[in-house]
Amino acid sequence: MIDLHTHSSASDGSLSPEDLIRAAKKEGLSAIALTDHDTIAGCAAASAVAQQEGIVFIPGVEIEIPWEPGEFHLLGIGLYRIAPSLEEALRYLEEERHQRNERIVQKMQEMGIPASYEDIRQGIPGPVGRPHFARFLVERRIVKTKEQAFLRYLAKGRVLYVPKGALKLSHAVRCITESGGIPILAHPLSLYVSWGKLPGVLEELKSQGIRGIEAWHPTARVAECERLEKLGKNLGFLITAGSDYHGSSRPERQLGRTAGNRIIDDHWAAPFLPSPAKNS
Known part of the structure; x- marks a missing residue:
């Protein structure tokens, strides 16, 4: 196997x-x-x-x-x-990911969701991605599940989506x-x-x-x-x-x-x- x-x-x-x-x-x-x-x-x-x-x-x-x-x-x-x-x-993709994450945080703030990039990164040893934003939304009780976070906010075409x-x-x-x-x-x-x-x-x-x-x-x-x-x-x-x-x-x-x-x-x-x- x-x-x-x-x-x-x-x-x-x-x-x-x-x-x-x-x-x-x-x-x-x-x-x-x-x-x-x-x-x-x-x-x-x-x-x-x-x-x-x-x-x-x-x-x-x-x-x-x-x-x-x-x-x-x-x-x-x-x-x-x-x-x-x-x-x-x-290295280029790492920098692009960083800029994307900052843009997602900005969108969250514009929606009235109190968040900072440091809030999202807390306890994450590697690069930050959409699953970590989904986890944050669950922890802040904005959604009930990570799946719901993607469906409502983070999936392609949703309000918090930023192209990677x-x-x-x-x-x-x-x-x-x-x-x-x-x-x-x-x-x-x-x-x-x-x-x-x-x-x-x-x-x-x-x-x-x-x-x-x-x-x-x-x-x-x-x-x-x-x-x-x-x-x-x-x-x-x-x-x-x-x-x-x-x-x-x-x-x-x-x-x-x-x-x-x-x-x-x-x-x-x-x-x-x-x-x-x-x-x-």
Whole structure:
């Protein structure tokens, strides 16, 4: 059992990178990729613990790409030699995230919600994101649940929504490939492209450097995943599977399991495993 899509407290997961690896060991995983949003800050610590625990560690990242009407998330899996281009891009995204968060706080104040950036950041070891604003709204009893916070305030098009900093696809693909990684389209149904148009869209993305699609994701139904896998294979893509694990913030997602609670088999990891060539 393995997992190719997980998050730690270095972005919006609840577990530290070290505890994520320990949890993976407890669940019986043989390999795990850490793919935090816009950062590789947790990879060194996760790799060290993985070596101690006897788990294969695959460094990765998840980057947002501008897209309408849905969302386009690009996984970079197998970042065994970090290029200066990727480091520079992630610094840019970190600053963009900071500015976005300040704008959300400003919007909250304009609505009469007493808040400061320090209030939001309190007790958060990693970067601040919308889930932390959702938590704040729950703690201040403005909403009852995090889900309600997104539906009313933080989701795309809602009053507190501010677009996230993103990289152009060509830029992100270059950064990932220069770092030895493989660019993978995460949860393709988030693009909000109809099934009739999806083959053409995927072919265009392949021509721009996307090498694989995450056909298996827990937000999709099993039948949809099977359809995506078949389509991806017909178009010559690598096929991946992940849990998109976030820990206690999304307890329905379990390490090593994907759509339909299916176990993510070891064979999915083969294209991303480390080798002497990848580390040179």
